Amino acid sequence: MKILRALGLTFLLTLMFAAASSADEAALRQTVTKFATAKGFPAIEAVVRELGATGDPAVEKVLNALSEGNLYVRKSDDGVFIGKEGGATASLLDPLSGEPAGEALKAEITKIRVNNSLRGTIRDVLGTLTLGSDDPKVRLAAATTMFKSPDADAIPALDAAIAKETEASVKARMQDARASAVLVSDLPEAEKLAAIELLGKRGDRDTLSLLTGFQANAQGALKNAAGAAVEHINSTLALWQTGQNVWYGISLGSVLLLAAIGLAITFGVMGVINMAHGEMVMLGAYTTFVVQEVIRTHAPALFDWSLAIALPLAFLVAGGVGLAIERGIIRFLYGRPLETLLATWGVSLILQQAVRTIFGPTNREVGNPSWMSGAFDLGQLAITWNRLWILVFALCVFAVLLYVMKRTSWGLQMRAVTANRRMAASMGIRTPWVDALTFALGSGIAGIAGVALSQIDNVSPNLGQGYIIDSFMVVVFGGVGNLWGTLVGAMSLGILNKFLEPYAGAVLGKILVLVLIILFIQKRPRGLFALKGRAVEA
């Protein structure tokens, strides 16, 4: 009878505790006190696992404290507390509820020591625990953690979580985690085969290393299945790798396009060799630097807008310098391209040295606004925001330029002057001004390219030099006097470069591209999209 009553009481108590959603705090406390008697890391690890197996979120606090080295044992009664050290005494907190539980002298308590493998275990255990969290992001993170460090003991917890899960993406990740746990468990072969199939479909790098590891130790049908899955993943990854290369190539192409598009105006449309073009890019980058410095000191809140503010300023600065160069030097040298080349080279030296004198020879720090930093994954592609924005920006600049050239009266005048100067002049077009403004436009566009390039390149006086040869290659390759040619030229050179890189290395790849362009110019001296008809003979 006594026993029956005791049982009944226990039952009631259990119900009460269940209602309080704290399964059995007493049992939990009992487990926690085991830390006091556990000697050595394996023993502590066993206790950690035991706590994890309860699946109770309440153990999170104590485990975190343990991992951070804040869990103490009071020597007098073997009580376990979370401690906060302060001078000679430490304030103690209850390990489960986190409520204050008095103070103790430092001499009265001992810290429970942890090592890295133990911390790893704690992380895993916490990962399992957070599977039940309310926040889907936390659940996803937990599933990912468990996927990366599979543990056969976690299968029941995962099964329960999968059954409850409503978000499809989280559920899929949990199933992956379960599959990886199945592989290390001693479940029957059929389950493992199913797991392999599931993992094979996922097909990313983590799965690949997991399956390769499994394949090495497996036998028979499992080994074959794993091998097939590995092969499948490898081919998928190769495809993604190609995609990634294309993306890198497009990204490089957009940089080349930005650098070259101003040149497509000055060299392509006007036929003026401007060796100081790279320095216009540099001026744009330094304008960004100055704008950011002013913002940093006067209005830090505007920092995210710094690039938007720098764009028009860079256009004006570079365009103004371009206008000065055209009026001061280039207009005396029309029809003498080689002399123009030399004079503008001289200008580029002067501009470089001027910037070096004013800003110093070292690299200057240009920050990324928050919306340009970071990266995201698209499938297996890693895409950084700044590269994506630069691509978008380059295409916008291209579109605007195309519009200006083809649809505005200014563009019409520009084309008229280059097609037949005398006729244009007799129609009342002020050809000297069209020349000057066209050159200023090309320079200004180089300036805004500098704003974008300051985000991915070192802002130094030599910034422009690195782009000048590439830019000329793009314009010549694409076909002089053709904006579409410049776009295609930039993209194809970018992609070609990135596809050669894995086989030949970065430097050799670049050399190969240069050699290919040199050979290409032999074959088609007027570029990919050569102008036909009368313009050729001029």
Add this chain to the structure above:
Amino acid sequence: MTGRFFAAGADRRIAITIAILLAVAIVVPILNIAVPPASAFHVPAYIVALVGKYLCYALLALALDLVWGYCGILSLGHGAFFALGGYAMGMYLMRQIGERGVYGNPLLPDFMVFLNWKELPWFWHGFDHFWFAALMVMLVPGLLAFIFGWFAFRSRVTGVYLSIITQAMTYALLLAFFRNDMGFGGNNGLTDFKDILGFNVQANTTRSALFAASAIALALGVFITWRIIGSKYGKLLMAVRDAESRTRFLGWRAENVKLFAFTVSAVMAGVAGALYVPQVGIINPGEFDPANSIEVVVWTAVGGRGTLVGPIIGALLVNGGKSWFTGAFPEFWLFALGGLFVAVTLFLPKGIVGMWDQWQNSRRERRAAATPEQGIPPIVEVAMPVKQKPAAKSSPTPLDGGEPQPAE
């Protein structure tokens, strides 16, 4: 022949130049070695080294003048031929170090030991013989120029396009020579030389000998260029410069004419590089920098392209200025150089020598106009085409000047 040799104008000037160079080649070493340091006539060793370096630059500028001034090919890659000649000589000098290197390997240069290479790459074989290295000094740049020119001229890449691809060529070589696996010492290049032909490269006597060799090579270069442009072939060269299509329509193969000039010029540049390296004691990929090649252009432009003496004067003046500037106001040198580029193209399109000739001629013409009976004085043979077509020098097909041309 000798009658014409001392005739007048350019020919006499060239003869004098050659004579001066030969005299310098003999006198300066004597003044350096035989005259005691206390004497007022003593030439200090550093001057010998410095001027020796300038003479190599002058030879390089002369080489560029042959293609640019006389054939209208503006090469922005002549520094590459210079550096290749220098590397060929550097390889010989490296092999001469032998066991005296830091690692004491009798066969491999230090940097190869450092990179853990076990045997000599194939292209390093033979460079232990001077004759082989000397051959390569001329053969490698010449061959590169021949192949490059053969492709470029045959497909009629001209004007600015040619300039840009020559620049791309030297840029590609710059990148290539920076690589360690190329086997040319990578970033550091070749240095720490000990002997040349058994003489210590550091010794005063060797330096004087190298100085003399540079002066003689320059004199030889002037002589060869002079013979070339004085010949029938030289007329063809200038015809191609002034009106390429017209020359072609007359039945000449313009591409062969250009190819010959380009190759000869590259060989001259290679020899200049080979003489340069033992004097400065190092050759590294920086010599391939496109900026270096374009600097050579300004030497030639300052002195006066299309004249034989001009590039020499230009190279000496600009480099003398550079040495002085980088010592006195290091931060202003690039301003000065940049300004020089602009000023020369705007105000001195014919360079110093060209301007001098023009002034002399106009003076003579005035005199001739004043006394018409006295017969017309001999016209300067070399400078003549330059005088007649100032705008056409750089653009082979004369365009209606002073205005931008539509893109091609």
